Amino acid sequence: MKPLLAKLRLRIKRGIDAESLLRDASFRQTRVFLFSTLTLFLLAGFVIPTALIASAAQEFSFIDDYASPFPFVVNTTFQAAGVFLFWPVCFYLLFSKKVF
Numbered sequence: 001m002k003p004l005l006a007k008l009r010l011r012i013k014r015g016i017d018a019e020s021l022l023r024d025a026s027f028r029q030t031r032v033f034l035f036s037t038l039t040l041f042l043l044a045g046f047v048i049p050t051a052l053i054a055s056a057a058q059e060f061s062f063i064d065d066y067a068s069p070f071p072f073v074v075n076t077t078f079q080a081a082g083v084f085l086f087w088p089v090c091f092y093l094l095f096s097k098k099v100f
Contacts, residue, residue: 030092037088045080049073 053060053069060069 033092034089037084041080041084044084045077046073049076 050073053073057069060072061067066072
């Protein structure tokens with residue numbers, strides 16, 4: 001608690017700079033956005049498919065030439081990386097600061 005109060009006191013002494021507040025808000029928005037995309041990627045690309053395969057592993061084994069269900073997990077992970085990591089970050093970087 002003390003470091004937070006010391007930081008607040010120092011900010012009050014220096015005066016609140018509007019530009020630094022906007023920079024902090026922009027950094028927080030970027031952090032929340034990246035955390036959200038990473039969470040969606042992990043859930044949709046890894047956690048949900050592995051839970052589904054774990055519930056009925058025999059049904060996902062020996063399909064075509066695959067002896068184990070691992071290639072299915074890798075495939076969904078790469079697809080989720082494209083959908084939830086690559087494209088949203090590309091669109092996020094295309095927008096200007098005025099949009100946010």
